[in-house]
Amino acid sequence: MEFTPYMISIMVFSFLGISYFMGMLVHSAFMYEDKNNMKKDSRTGWVLCMVAGTGITGWMFYYGYYMNFVR
Numbered sequence: 001m002e003f004t005p006y007m008i009s010i011m012v013f014s015f016l017g018i019s020y021f022m023g024m025l026v027h028s029a030f031m032y033e034d035k036n037n038m039k040k041d042s043r044t045g046w047v048l049c050m051v052a053g054t055g056i057t058g059w060m061f062y063y064g065y066y067m068n069f070v071r
Helices: 005-030 043-070
Strands: none
Touching: 005 043
């Protein structure tokens, strides 16, 4: 078996952790500028930043997989 359940769980938790902290980085860069229509503690801002963090991390994981295993 190439992938063990332990390895898959480590990858999932790593992805979620990196996504969360990437979302925090996006949030700190995006929300503390002058935004006229969005407050600093808005739920919409958090959701948008966490989705952006997940997208960035997903691209990093996919690109790393592609460069190491597919190409």
